[in-house]
Amino acid sequence: MNFNKIFFGTKLLVAGLLAISFAAHAQETVTSKAAKLTQFTPGTIWPDNKGVHINAHGGGMLYQKGTYYWFGEHKIAGGAGNRAMVGVHCYSSKDLYNWKDEGIALAVSPDTTSDIAKGCILERPKVVYNKKTKKYVMWFHLELLGQGYKAARAGLAISDKATGPYTFVKSYRPNAGFMPIYPPGTPDNEKVDCANPKNKSEGFFCRDVPGGQMARDMNVFVDDDGKAYHIFSAEENFTLDIAELNDDYTGHTGKFTRVYAGHQTEAPAIFKHNGTYYLIGSGTTGWAPNPARWFSAPSIWGPWTYHGNPCVGTGSEITFGGQSTYVLPVVGKKDAFIFMADKWTPKDAIDGRYLWLPIVFKGNDIEIDWLDKWDLSAFKK
Ligand code: DGJ
Numbered sequence: 001m002n003f004n005k006i007f008f009g010t011k012l013l014v015a016g017l018l019a020i021s022f023a024a025h026a027q028e029t030v031t032s033k034a035a036k037l038t039q040f041t042p043g044t045i046w047p048d049n050k051g052v053h054i055n056a057h058g059g060g061m062l063y064q065k066g067t068y069y070w071f072g073e074h075k076i077a078g079g080a081g082n083r084a085m086v087g088v089h090c091y092s093s094k095d096l097y098n099w100k101d102e103g104i105a106l107a108v109s110p111d112t113t114s115d116i117a118k119g120c121i122l123e124r125p126k127v128v129y130n131k132k133t134k135k136y137v138m139w140f141h142l143e144l145l146g147q148g149y150k151a152a153r154a155g156l157a158i159s160d161k162a163t164g165p166y167t168f169v170k171s172y173r174p175n176a177g178f179m180p181i182y183p184p185g186t187p188d189n190e191k192v193d194c195a196n197p198k199n200k201s202e203g204f205f206c207r208d209v210p211g212g213q214m215a216r217d218m219n220v221f222v223d224d225d226g227k228a229y230h231i232f233s234a235e236e237n238f239t240l241d242i243a244e245l246n247d248d249y250t251g252h253t254g255k256f257t258r259v260y261a262g263h264q265t266e267a268p269a270i271f272k273h274n275g276t277y278y279l280i281g282s283g284t285t286g287w288a289p290n291p292a293r294w295f296s297a298p299s300i301w302g303p304w305t306y307h308g309n310p311c312v313g314t315g316s317e318i319t320f321g322g323q324s325t326y327v328l329p330v331v332g333k334k335d336a337f338i339f340m341a342d343k344w345t346p347k348d349a350i351d352g353r354y355l356w357l358p359i360v361f362k363g364n365d366i367e368i369d370w371l372d373k374w375d376l377s378a379f380k381k
Contacts, residue, residue: 037097039375042355043321043343048091049100056089057342057352060126060219060326062136062162068093068328069162071105071125071138081349082287084108084122088138090163096330096338096376105164106138106157115171116155117145124325126220127162128228130249136162137249139230141218142171152214154230156250169250173212174230174243178254180205183303192258201238201262208234213241213256217266219326220245221300224272229300237264237284242300259304260295271327271337276364280310280339282323287346289318294366310339310359311368320370322355335361336379339368 037047046054056072063069074089075081090105106125108118116122121143128137135158142155154174157166182191192198194206208214218232228245230252243256259265264284271278277297283290292311297304311319322341330336336358343353358378360367371378 039097039373040356040371041373042357042371043353046099046354049098052101053351054091054099054354055350056091057344057349058124058325059340059342059354060124061328061340062127062129063331064129064162066094067162068096069102069127070099071127072325073123073125074104075349075352077348077350079347079349082121082346083119084116085118087116088122088125088140088157088164088166092163102163105159106140106166106168109168112145114168115142115144115153116168120145121149122155123216124218126218126326128220128222128249129162130228131226133248135160135248136164136166138166139218139220141216141232144171149216152216154215154218154232154252158250173208174215174232174241174252175254175256176210176212178256179209180241180256180258181301182257183299183301186303199262201235204235204238205258215241217268219268219270220249221270221272223300229270231268231270231279233264233266233268233284234258235261237266238262240265240268240279240281242270257301259302260306265293267324269324269327269340271329273335273337273361274364277304278327278366279304280324280327282319287344289321289323289343291317292319292324292368296364307365310366311370313369315370316368320355320357322353327359330376330379333376333379336376 048054055074056070059072070091074086076085087104087108088106090102091099093099108116123141125140138157140155142153144151153171155171156169159166192202197203197206213234215232222228228249230243234241239261240259241256244253265281266284267282269280279295291309294307294310295304322343324341326340328338339357341355345351
């Protein structure tokens, strides 16, 4: 028996099989990169145009001329990814399923004295377009390097192009020196009197009047009349503030209202449907999920009515493992709003998943139910 021949023959066979398997694998990778997505599969890996899981956590959307832009926190692997090591990532899409990587829209700074120094906490970026100045305006929640969640500032960056690059402008606590406004008819004894704060959250509010209100989890909403509002967790998260932005969207006017004061609410996402304002938020349990809550109001200034949890079915008591970040109106479809949530993975931040689910209107009420997969045909035209 010629052992050499058998040995080499076997080697050739193994090499051949390996080559075939590599080729098949390479084919698979190429195909999956190129494959067009036609549905949403909440909670699964969501590949971008390069086949890489989308990296835009705590995100928000901007729609312009047939294109959606998705801005979110770029996370890195491990626990370090809970801090901003890279910046804000931007993606674009025409169909909401397939996303093109547009790169880093706002980069953190290597200068450790910068407000947005690498390693700071930069969360929930939201971009709006200002028609008057023709600028793209990005607001975000900023925590200064090495200070945990103490600074609680609103950060601002601006660009001439949707995809950036954005230039950092300033960060601060909004509405220093101002008192809130109230829905008409609010009795005087329900208004904050800083000579005599009635409870914990009013105490935090009054403490922060001179230096400005804390601004953590946030969103920006542009109304039909072009007025923009910044909504954020203030008073150690005990209250949501809804605050008017100036005409170029680059600062606060001092006009604001306090919503659901005295209850800790995070992750606000606001939208308008048939003239009613809707607000979805969460409780305050760090990265762990908790029940969502929703509110509605006839005016942005309230009165805001609390309605409890909009989620229904299995997993509803923990928002299906996620936390709200944005509600996206689908352009060109009636009554079509997508609830966008993050399923955080703080031990390996980059692996965080996206839960997008359709909002169902039941009269003026809303409901969110879990779906393993769905597409835009879930909405009527
Ligand atoms: C919950 C917030 O919604 C997130 O944006 C983030 O700030 C985490 N808390 C940090 O624990």
